[in-house]
Amino acid sequence: MARIDLVDLAHSYGGNDAPPESFALKPVTMTWRQGGAYALLGPSGCGKTTLLNLISGIVAPSRGKILFDGTDITPRSTQKRNIAQVFQFPVIYDTMTVGQNLAFPLKNRGVSKAEIAARVAEIARLLDLTPHLNRKATRLTADAKQKISLGRGLVRSDVAAVLFDEPLTVIDPELKWQLRSKLKALHRDLDLTMIYVTHDQTEALTFADTVVVMHDGRVVQSGTPAELFEKPAHTFVGYFIGSPGMNIVPAEVKGRQARIDGHVIALDRGYDALPAGARIEIGVRPEFVDVEQPAPGLLSANIERIDDLGRIRFAHVRVGDAKFAARVPPGFSTNSNVAGLRFDASHVHVYADSRLVEGAA
């Protein structure tokens, strides 16, 4: 149990002399608080597994420091860091029973027999592994094997953090949902810091109270699921989170107005001090753009397609060269392919070179 601080942590698999742009993890400074449930979210190759392996000590960083409760543990080996990690594919010890597998991390650390038995029994109960405790682990299904891996990660009560590296990849969708809820419940019961790596936004948003979004070796935003949804700090967060993703459209922004293809969209805040020469875009989530009958004052658009997702419909529309996804309100129907777009001004954000610009009230 510990607070984890990363100080200017960076890593390159090509060694410290590699050009900064090629670093798998660009310098990052951040704090993971004790007892938090974090998700590291990002596409494949964004550096999230590298970051995880740096924290667990499987990979030694090219630069920077890692502190557990203020103590620099960067030079310490994995064994001495007191970290638990669960990998993408199940790792089980073939010759041992399920119970012995679960007991292995404790046994290696010289925990007393009685305590091992108690912990193993508790974890087995939480993961529904009790009926299998005396069976050889090799004979189980991939699901059950991964549960054992999870169990080995959770069995130590004194760990600084439990790291999960896409642990549910091999699990069936239905069981995935159950296990995720179970992990969430375990997080509450066991008061452990958990860091969960995934490229699946649903998984990240349902598991974590803080989601850390990574892109191209950088942490682009860290916040609650609601923050990521309502106020993406980077256009990448905008379109990576949400389905469909955020509309990001090049625009001219001046004061409280954005101009797209000659049409004006009102903004909630004033943007007078935009950096000169930057690429300016506006971003708005489809949920905050409504399709209506064309009317004066609304941005006029051509409807290309309407997707019915069951509980909600999204229209794909075109304004000049810009494409938008927009919400289709219940009951809306039209025979023409022309529609008006109504923007929720408080949810239209302005981005300069992909980064969010805070407007003046």
Place this chain on the structure above:
Amino acid sequence: MDKTINQKAWFLVLPVFLVVAFSAILPLMTVVNYSMQDTFGNNQFFWNGVGWFKELLDPSTDLGGRFLASLARNLFFSAVILAIEVPLGILVALSMPREGWTVAACLVILALPLLIPWNVVGTIWQIFGRPDIGLLGYTLNGLGFNYNYVSNEFDAWATVIVMDVWHWTSLVALLCYAGLKSIPDAYYQAAQIDGASRWAVFKAIQLPKMNRVLLIAVLLRFMDSFMIYTEPFVVTGGGPGNSTTFVSIELVKIALGQFDLGKAAALSLVYNLIILIVCWVFYTVMTNAGADRPAKQGVA
């Protein structure tokens, strides 16, 4: 789906059948024929039934005594070299580098003894061990050990065993190395996370993951050492006395030295049978070891 029945397909097997018949079945049946007969030369044969086999398995007869003694020596030899080569091979494989140019270097060096023909290996050690001109023999004697594989039974055995270990440990090491390389990194990482000691990693991960290649290694080394002929023949010629006369050497003595075709044929059939049985046992063990037996309870 109905299978097309086409009896003409048998003709496709015919060439192989003829080749096998010519090279294996006919010679084998000739041996079986010999094993039931006795001859005093002139190509005249007398029916002897299972007489040779009875004699072979009866230690009180000359033939039986020689066969059983050489069989015992052979089994002892196989046991000793397995007991040395398997742990040594594992140790070598474990200490080999996992990446970089040194891997290729190690592999080449390990493969070298395997490429040397048997009789050359025998000759190398025959000369290497000589007290007058051999480096090993000369050095040992110079150090005060009275080492002479020609006259001392223990020295002869030690030479033959060390020679086999030198020649074949590489094979075990290479097989184990292949087994080790196939273990995904995640296992080692998980073991680090779980705080496993070096010994625990070996016991919980490496050994279980190697057990299939190890079985193959044991099978190959057992077979090879059980039919060993050339190397001891070149080095010790089966001596001193009969102390390093293994079954194959005894067989050649009877068949080509004494020209006792009946006895030799009976011996070679029994020899063959032993090898078949050992093969079958290994095969059964190997197929059962890896197979997941059906679970006794339902799976979650």
